[in-house]
Amino acid sequence: MKAKPILNTLGAFLFILGLLMAVPLGCSLYYGESDTQGFALSFLITSGVGFVLYLAGKPQGDKTLLGHREGFLIVSAGWVLASFFGGLPYLIYGALPSLTDAYFETMSGFTTTGATVITKIEALPHGILLWRSMTQWLGGMGIIVLSVAVLPFLGVGGRQLFKAELPGPVKDKLEPRIAETARSLWMVYGIITVIGFIFFLLGGMSVFDAVNHIFCAMATGGFSTKDSSVAWFDSAYIDGVFIAFMLLAGMNFTLHYQVLTGNFRSFYKNSELRFFLGTVVIATLLITADLYLHVSADIGKAFRYALFQASSIMTTTGFVTDNFANWPAFSQIILVLLMFIGGSAGSTGGGIKCVRLLLILKDSYRELYRLIHPHAVTQVKLDHMSVSPEVMKSIWGFFALYIGLAVLATVLMSSLGLDMLTSFASVAATIGNIGPGLGLVHPSSTYAEVPALGKWILSFCMLLGRLEIYTVLVLLMPEFWKK
C-alpha cells in the first residue's frame, strides 16, 4: 500500500469538500442567521486539513498510479472522512448534540439514505438545511466521481476510484477517458436537476424549498426541509413532480445521457428499465388495492399515496406523503420488498439494484430449465448480450453478502434491546439507503431514539449499501493488508 498518494488524494478530496461549504456559508450570510460562524469554521478546518494532507502526500516527480487496492481504501476512507468533516457545521452550530448524531446525519446525507436524527427540522437556519440537502446531492452522483471529473491530476488512477464508487455491477464507459465519463454523468445530473427545480417553482414552491427538494429527489436521498416531508405541500402537482424526478433519478444515468445525445432507442430496449418501471407499476397497483379496501374508500387518494410511496421507496428516496407505518401489513411488506430491490445500476438509488435481481431471476430460471433439459447449453443474456460467468458470480456474491450483512446487522441491533421490527426495518432502510423504516423508526418518527451504538452500526450499513458492499468489506479482510 502506497501511503503518500492515498494521503494526497484524500487531501485533495477534503479540500474540495471544504470549498463546497462556501455555498451554505453564502446562504447563511444572505439570510443573516446564526449558523454563519459554524460554516466559516467548518470551511477553514476542512479545507485546511485537506490542504495539509494534500501537501504531505504530494508526489515528487512522476505521476502517481493508484492500484486497485489503493482505490478501495481511498473511496471508503473518503466517505468516512467526508461524514466526519461534513458533520462539523451541525456540531459547531449546535443543531445536533453529539459527534454520533452529526456523523449519522452526514453519513445519511452523503449516502443519500435520508434517515434523520433531527426532531425539529423547521427550526433550523437555512444554511444548515441547504448543507444537509447538498450532502445528498453531492453524494448522489458520488463525491469521488466529482473529484475524478474536476481533478485531472488524478489521471489514470481515477479509474480505480470510479469503479469502486459508481453503483451497479457493470460500469459503462460513456467516453473513452474516465474523467470525461464522470464529467458527462455530472452534466446529465445537473441538467435534470435544473429542469426539476423549474417544475417545482411552477408548482408554487419557494426557491429555497425547490432547491432543497430537487437536490434530495435527484439524489434519491429524501431529506426534506419540512418535518412532515412532502405531505406538507399536500398538492397533487407537487407529488407528481416528485414522482417523475425520483423515477428519473432511479434510472441508469447513461440512458439519460444517450437520450440527451439523441439516442432514444436504447431507452426502449433496456431490460433493466422495464423491470424497474414494471415493479413500480405492480407495487402501485397492489398497494392501491390494499389501501382502497382497508384504509380509504377514495380510490384516487389511494392511488396517489400508493404511486408516491412505491416510487419513493423503490428508488430508495424515502420521501413520504403518508405514514405507511399505519398501512395494512400487505402494503408494508411490499414496501419492505421494494427497499431490497432498489433502483437501477448507474442511478443514484441504492438497494440490491434491478439489474442484479433480474439476472438472479434469469439464472435461477436457467437452473430449473437445466433440470428439464440437462444437456442443453444455455447462457444468461441481458439485452441480447451474454453475461459472463465472472459477472454472474460477482452478482451472486453481492446478493449473499447483502442479505448476510443485513441479517448480521439486524442481530446486532436487536442485541441493543430494540424490538424485532425496528431492528430489521432500521437495517433494511439504511443498508438500502432509503431512510424511513418501520417500528420505532417509522416515517413520522426519527432515528434520534436509537442507542448511540446502533447509530454507528446503521451508519456503517449506509456506507456498505452506498459503496455496494465489496468496496468496504474488502478492507476488513486480512489479505487486503498483506505485503
Added chain:
Amino acid sequence: MKAKPILNTLGAFLFILGLLMAVPLGCSLYYGESDTQGFALSFLITSGVGFVLYLAGKPQGDKTLLGHREGFLIVSAGWVLASFFGGLPYLIYGALPSLTDAYFETMSGFTTTGATVITKIEALPHGILLWRSMTQWLGGMGIIVLSVAVLPFLGVGGRQLFKAELPGPVKDKLEPRIAETARSLWMVYGIITVIGFIFFLLGGMSVFDAVNHIFCAMATGGFSTKDSSVAWFDSAYIDGVFIAFMLLAGMNFTLHYQVLTGNFRSFYKNSELRFFLGTVVIATLLITADLYLHVSADIGKAFRYALFQASSIMTTTGFVTDNFANWPAFSQIILVLLMFIGGSAGSTGGGIKCVRLLLILKDSYRELYRLIHPHAVTQVKLDHMSVSPEVMKSIWGFFALYIGLAVLATVLMSSLGLDMLTSFASVAATIGNIGPGLGLVHPSSTYAEVPALGKWILSFCMLLGRLEIYTVLVLLMPEFWKK
C-alpha cells in the same frame, strides 16, 4: 410423459401407505377406542385405490424405465396424494373438521414440519396420535426412499425418485445399487430410533409416549402427544435425550452409516458437521446470555432452555420447552435465523441446509478475495474436494428460489389480512419444515386460526421445503409439459 408407469408407481406407493395404516388400526384395537372404524375405512380406501392404480398402470412385457421428468412428477404427486389419503383417518374419525385441516395436518406430518391445527391433542385416541407421529417418521427418511428400498420392481428408475426426494445438493451413494443405499439409510434410521426409544423408557416415559416422541424426534418433525410439547415432561434427562437425538437426526445419515460400519474418521473430518454443531453451540451461548440477562437469573435454566430450543429449531424439529414468543427480540431473531439455516444434507432436517450455506459463504469470500488478487485462480473446496461450477450454480439457484418463494408466500399470507410477523414467521416455519412460528402461530398456539387459503399456501410451502424447491417448482414450468 409416460402416463402408465406413473400411475403404476403411484399406485404401488399408495398401496404401501394403506398397508401402513394397519399399525394405527392395531393400536386402536388394542386400546379399544372409537377410531377403529376410521382406520379400517382409511386402510381399505387407500390400499384399494392404490391397488387399482397399480393394476391400471401395470406395464405389459418390458420393465419400465422412468425418466427424470417422470421422477419429479411421481415424487411431487406422491407427497400430495399421501397427504390427502393420509388425512382420511382424521376426517373419518372427526379429529379435524375439514379437508383443509386434514390435508394441512398430514402434509405437516409427512414433511416433518410439525405445525398443527389440532387444539386439544391430549383428547385424541391413541391410534390417531400414533398415526400422526408415524406420518413424521415415514416422511423423515422419505416415503419414496422407503418404496425404493422395499420395491425392487421399480428397478433403475428408482434412482430418479431417490435423487428427487433425498435432501441436500450432493447425493452420496453408499452402495453401488440405489435400492441398497435406500435400505442402508432406513436401517441406520431404524437402529437410531430404537436406541432413542430405549433412552426415553429409561427416563420414565410410557411406552406409548416414547414411541411417538422418538418417531417425531428422529424425523425432526416435532409433533407431540402433549398439548404443551416437551415442556410437559419437565425433566432435564428427557430434555437431554431429545437434544441428543434431534442433533443426531440433523446430521447426515451417511455419516452415521459410516460410523456403524466402523469408519469413524469421516465423522471428524466433515466440514458440514462442524458448521452444524458450531452454529448450534454459538446460538446456544448467545440465547443463554440473552435469557440470563433479560428473563431468568438462573443461568442453568437459561442454558437448558437455550440448548433445547437452538437444537430443536436448527434441526427444524420444532419441539418446545418454553414459549419462545415471550423471549427477547435478540433470541427470537437468532431462532428465525436457525429456521433458515436448517439441518445437514442427507439428514431428516429441512431449511436451506448447512452445506449449502457453507458453500455460499466460501464462494462469497472467494469473490472478495478476487477483488484483492484479480488474477488468482481459486476454486471452492469442501473437505479437500473441489466443488464443480454446476453444483455451485445449483446451490445459488436454490438459495435465491428459497428466499424468493418465502418472500412471495409472505406477501400472499399478508394479503389474507394476517399481520407482518405472523405472515413472515408462518412461512419461515413451514418452508423450513420447523412447525411453531411467531405472532399468531407462536409455540403455545396452533395454526387453527389461519384462514383456509393460508393453510393451503403453507401446506405448499411445506412441500416446497421438504422436496427442496426444484422438484416441485419444475412442474410449474411450461417447458416441463412440452412434447
